[in-house]
Amino acid sequence: MTIEMPYQPLPVDQSDVRYIHGPDSVPQPSVPAGETVEFEWSGSEVYPGTVRKFWVHVPARYDPAEPASLMVFQDGWWYLDPAGEVRGATVLDNLVHRGDIPVTIGVFVDPGVFPGAENPKNRNNEYDAFDEQYVTFLLTEIIPQVAERYTIARSPERWGICGGSSGGNCAFTAAWLRPDKFRRVIGYLSSFAQIPDGNPYPDLISRVPRKPLRIFMQGAHRDLNWNEPQRNWLAENLRVAAALAEAGYDFRLVLGDGGHSPNHGGVLLPDALRWLWRPTED
Numbered sequence: 001m002t003i004e005m006p007y008q009p010l011p012v013d014q015s016d017v018r019y020i021h022g023p024d025s026v027p028q029p030s031v032p033a034g035e036t037v038e039f040e041w042s043g044s045e046v047y048p049g050t051v052r053k054f055w056v057h058v059p060a061r062y063d064p065a066e067p068a069s070l071m072v073f074q075d076g077w078w079y080l081d082p083a084g085e086v087r088g089a090t091v092l093d094n095l096v097h098r099g100d101i102p103v104t105i106g107v108f109v110d111p112g113v114f115p116g117a118e119n120p121k122n123r124n125n126e127y128d129a130f131d132e133q134y135v136t137f138l139l140t141e142i143i144p145q146v147a148e149r150y151t152i153a154r155s156p157e158r159w160g161i162c163g164g165s166s167g168g169n170c171a172f173t174a175a176w177l178r179p180d181k182f183r184r185v186i187g188y189l190s191s192f193a194q195i196p197d198g199n200p201y202p203d204l205i206s207r208v209p210r211k212p213l214r215i216f217m218q219g220a221h222r223d224l225n226w227n228e229p230q231r232n233w234l235a236e237n238l239r240v241a242a243a244l245a246e247a248g249y250d251f252r253l254v255l256g257d258g259g260h261s262p263n264h265g266g267v268l269l270p271d272a273l274r275w276l277w278r279p280t281e282d
Helices: 076-080 087-098 123-127 135-149 166-177 201-207 233-246 261-277
Strands: 033-039 052-058 069-074 104-109 159-164 184-190 216-220 250-256
Touching: 033 087, 033 135, 033 261, 052 076, 052 135, 069 076, 069 166, 076 087, 076 104, 087 104, 087 261, 104 135, 123 135, 123 166, 135 166, 159 166, 159 201, 159 250, 166 184, 166 201, 184 201, 184 261, 201 233, 216 233, 250 261
Parallel strands: 069 104, 069 159, 159 184, 184 216, 216 250
Antiparallel strands: 033 052, 052 104
16 A cells, blocks of 8 residues: 655754644544543652652543553653643543554653752663663552552553653663563664663664564654764664664654654654554564
8 A cells, every 4th residue: 555645845954843743642622531640659669769750641431341551651741741742641542532542541650869869860870771670660669559550451562661862762671671561662762872881782683582572763863962973862773773674673763853852752652652553463
């Protein structure tokens, strides 16, 4: 089947391009709003001393008798904020209502902070590490609280994880290390370039047996250090995408203009979710 795309002229100046949100990213009069519940978590054993908020969004079509799919978003409020660039709850409501994706509960998790500390933010420590610490935190501390209140599907084919910048490589790492739990991944402008000891994925992907992952990536032509020989966000995303292509992964890469901004990824969220949850091809 051939899909014809309308002509759109490319901007000559790529430095500050802004994409316009589509109708799936704004509330629709015919779509009932789901319920968002806020939680605070200060009892972490994986990250002792941290506190954080997380939000659970449940679309109106959720039925406790039917297990729902799960989508975990890093940088919780940034991805939930209805006036922000991503608008995760609004997108879930619209897509679930129309049947574009299965009924999906969204879990929006803020990075931890150390109250009163001189450097309170624990975001990079949590998100950029190449280890199982963060995914263990999700699986043992956050998701069990959600599962106590809502009926969540157990199949890893119905669990997804999303993030941008450091949250993007965090999402990738969580699924890479625990594909028995997460198999659908969205990574926007992923900060592979600042993983301690370097980006391991181009080498790993090429030599480790293919994992059962479906991966949506977004990159920007003017991402951080886009024309530098080191710590180049654009180049590292392209290297990961190339390795996925050569290894035969089910992945999609969308390149846009502009810099290190959540705008393009946010605009793409409805299409990314539709692609991520499309029926498995034979």
